[in-house]
Amino acid sequence: MTNLNPASSLLRRIAECRRAGVSVLATIALPVLVGASGLAFDLNRGYQQRIINQRAADMGALGAAMAYKASSNSTVLQPTARDIAIANGLAGATVTAAVVNNVPTAGASAVRVTVNQPVPYALGRVLGFTGTFDVRAQSMASLTAAMPPYASPCYLALFNGANALRLSGGATINAPACSVAAVGSIYNDSTGITGANIISGSGNIETTWGYLTANTLRFAGSFTKPDWNNSVPSADKRNKQATTLTDPWANSSERLVAMAQIGTYASTDPLGNPPTPSGTNWNFTSSNPGTPVAAWRQGTSSEYVVPTGNYTIGSLVIGGDVKVTFQNGSNITIANGVNNGGRGLDFGNSNVYINGGFNAGWGSGGVRFGDGALRIGSGTVNFTGTTTKGNGDVVINSTVNLGGGSNLTMGNGLHQFDRVTLGGGGWVKLGTGNLQISKGVNIDGDSELSVGEGDVVIGKHSDGTAINLSGSARFFMRNGAFSANGNIETQGGSKLVFGDTPNHYINGNMNVRGAALFGRGRYLINGSFINGTGGTTWPYTSALTGITYGNTLHGTNVSGYDMAGVNVSFFLSGTVNLAGGAKTLLEAATTSGNGAVGELLISSMTTASTTWSAGAQSRFGGVVHLPNSDVAMSGGNSTAGGSGCFSLVSRTISVTGGAVTGSACGIMAQAIGGGGGSTAIRLVG
Numbered sequence: 001m002t003n004l005n006p007a008s009s010l011l012r013r014i015a016e017c018r019r020a021g022v023s024v025l026a027t028i029a030l031p032v033l034v035g036a037s038g039l040a041f042d043l044n045r046g047y048q049q050r051i052i053n054q055r056a057a058d059m060g061a062l063g064a065a066m067a068y069k070a071s072s073n074s075t076v077l078q079p080t081a082r083d084i085a086i087a088n089g090l091a092g093a094t095v096t097a098a099v100v101n102n103v104p105t106a107g108a109s110a111v112r113v114t115v116n117q118p119v120p121y122a123l124g125r126v127l128g129f130t131g132t133f134d135v136r137a138q139s140m141a142s143l144t145a146a147m148p149p150y151a152s153p154c155y156l157a158l159f160n161g162a163n164a165l166r167l168s169g170g171a172t173i174n175a176p177a178c179s180v181a182a183v184g185s186i187y188n189d190s191t192g193i194t195g196a197n198i199i200s201g202s203g204n205i206e207t208t209w210g211y212l213t214a215n216t217l218r219f220a221g222s223f224t225k226p227d228w229n230n231s232v233p234s235a236d237k238r239n240k241q242a243t244t245l246t247d248p249w250a251n252s253s254e255r256l257v258a259m260a261q262i263g264t265y266a267s268t269d270p271l272g273n274p275p276t277p278s279g280t281n282w283n284f285t286s287s288n289p290g291t292p293v294a295a296w297r298q299g300t301s302s303e304y305v306v307p308t309g310n311y312t313i314g315s316l317v318i319g320g321d322v323k324v325t326f327q328n329g330s331n332i333t334i335a336n337g338v339n340n341g342g343r344g345l346d347f348g349n350s351n352v353y354i355n356g357g358f359n360a361g362w363g364s365g366g367v368r369f370g371d372g373a374l375r376i377g378s379g380t381v382n383f384t385g386t387t388t389k390g391n392g393d394v395v396i397n398s399t400v401n402l403g404g405g406s407n408l409t410m411g412n413g414l415h416q417f418d419r420v421t422l423g424g425g426g427w428v429k430l431g432t433g434n435l436q437i438s439k440g441v442n443i444d445g446d447s448e449l450s451v452g453e454g455d456v457v458i459g460k461h462s463d464g465t466a467i468n469l470s471g472s473a474r475f476f477m478r479n480g481a482f483s484a485n486g487n488i489e490t491q492g493g494s495k496l497v498f499g500d501t502p503n504h505y506i507n508g509n510m511n512v513r514g515a516a517l518f519g520r521g522r523y524l525i526n527g528s529f530i531n532g533t534g535g536t537t538w539p540y541t542s543a544l545t546g547i548t549y550g551n552t553l554h555g556t557n558v559s560g561y562d563m564a565g566v567n568v569s570f571f572l573s574g575t576v577n578l579a580g581g582a583k584t585l586l587e588a589a590t591t592s593g594n595g596a597v598g599e600l601l602i603s604s605m606t607t608a609s610t611t612w613s614a615g616a617q618s619r620f621g622g623v624v625h626l627p628n629s630d631v632a633m634s635g636g637n638s639t640a641g642g643s644g645c646f647s648l649v650s651r652t653i654s655v656t657g658g659a660v661t662g663s664a665c666g667i668m669a670q671a672i673g674g675g676g677g678s679t680a681i682r683l684v685g
Helices: 006-016 022-071 074-087 123-127 253-260 666-672
Strands: 094-101 109-120 132-142 153-157 165-168 172-182 186-189 192-200 205-207 211-213 216-219 238-240 280-284 303-306 310-318 323-326 331-334 338-340 344-346 351-354 367-369 374-376 386-389 394-402 407-410 415-422 427-430 435-437 441-443 448-450 456-458 465-469 474-476 482-484 487-490 495-497 503-506 510-512 515-518 521-525 529-531 563-566 568-572 576-578 583-587 600-604 610-612 617-634 638-640 646-656 659-661
Touching (some): 022 074, 022 094, 022 132, 074 094, 074 109, 165 172, 192 205, 415 448, 441 474, 576 617
Parallel strands (some): 153 172, 153 646, 165 186, 165 646, 172 192, 172 659, 186 205, 216 238, 280 310, 303 323, 310 331, 323 344, 331 351, 351 374, 374 394, 415 435, 427 448, 456 482, 465 487, 474 495, 482 503, 495 515, 515 563, 521 568, 583 617, 600 617, 617 646
16 A cells, blocks of 8 residues: 655655664655754744734734624624735735624623635645645634613613513604613514614513614524514624613612602691680670670771770670771780671781681671781681781681682781681682691682792691692692691692692602692602693683793793693602693703702602503603503503603513603613713734
8 A cells, every 4th residue: 555645654664774774774864854844844934824814813803893893784894804814914815704692701792803824835845745734813802892882771671571571552662862671571562662772681572563673682582573574673783692781770879868758747736725714705786785895886886996905805796787996916815706797807916816716707898817926726717708817827726617709818927727628719828938737638629729938737637638639629839848748639620839849748649630730859759649630731820829830840841731840859659650631741850959869750669560541641851760660651641751861760661552752861871881882892812
């Protein structure tokens, strides 16, 4: 058999010539020694070529990775790496380039470039080596991002299972400048999703007949679609890559501090009866007045003028066409009540203390309390007709009732009542000063309570409500601290206005079925926040105060909305539900201050479901943070961010019918990443 290897044949011949002389052996071995040296020379040439190839591969991997980053198109890889090899003098080299996954770590990716250059044998031919041998070098450049290479999410579902984010029934999500993301799987069985990126961090992305419009799809599991549906990103924009997604507000110190205050409320000061010693009854009549009032009758008229003094009265009764006036500077105590059935009663600028009830009556002149203290103790208190009070503290240890068109005006000072009930077109207007109501406010249709600047502290009625407004009822507050130890319930057609204050404490639910304006600050609600029906929109001009409410709030036009708040944050123990035809505009402050937390609009850790449904139209500016709640938007609901950002973080997101739009708030970029997704390209192997 013929040995095709010349070097092997020569070595065998040397071994067979064991009896030959040294000179013969040396002569025979000389070609072997020369060939071995030549082979070493060729191997050294190969090592030198490998250095050249490796340099070209490294440069090619880096260049191809940068080109891929700029275009997100894999077709640029091969030409870029090839051009770099030629520039390094490797025109005859074979160059390959491709994206590989799970390099250098699981979920990461890299560009791999291979350079293969044939090197011809030179001195190795002495040993019979002919042709060329291949010198190969490989390099990989990581595409691992310093910040994830996707836009910051504006929709983020934190559930890690199936249907974490789901669309059905003609629904759309429109978020072209931010990512639509879920820790778990995304399922689109609806019109479609538009996002800068669509991301399933640890699950799958599936679409049926609808469109997916995005720069890239990212998914840890799989991407599935019908073969005929081409309304999706092309194959080179689909990245099988796990993405870490976390709650960006989980560790916010501002949020945690605010949440810790939920359930806090201020207590009203205790009420008591004023000291009213027993005294003589005063009975003012138009004829035959008794003592001591007869002396104060003005001739034979029906008018009485009581001079300045200190008076201790049993009961005070005024009848017929009588008008009674106390001169200024008196101190008056009444032990057994006031009943005014006459033409008018004027206490002047006096201090007045009453027990046993108070009936203002329907006298044409009404009842006037001037400047000074007014305290009314236990008993029935009815301010019928027209009643006025000048400046000075007012403490009434009873329910203040107004109805049938009655009205009550009070000047500046403390206003403290056991309870306030208004109805039948009655109204109360209070000047500057703190307001305390121990057992809640109830206002029926077409009645109004308007208060001036000052703190408002309201306790709850036995039915659990602190504020209860029936249809067309109105309650307007100005700036000052606010606390309600009970539920706030309003019906369709009603109007409620809160003033500016760092903290609005509400120890109960807030169920708004009418219109509401929320002054600047944060709202700490120990319950749920519900907007029920709509149809009562701003602005509104009060005939009582002359003030127009709801044209603008802090420079933002809120006309046409039924519920609006600007520079506000809501912290709840329950959830936020929108229903009916609710038209809502709520905007968080861009930066923290005055109680509001920058960019955080609503936050709750509740596990209760959240529903935005039945035609509700919402303009939310800021982050709605419900990490443990399943949010369902349905029935024609429309949610948009308006001129500001709108981001939703919840356990799951379900959109059925209607359209929602979003944009990423700054905190989403800071805590999760994105904002253009800068990529750290580096060699990894």
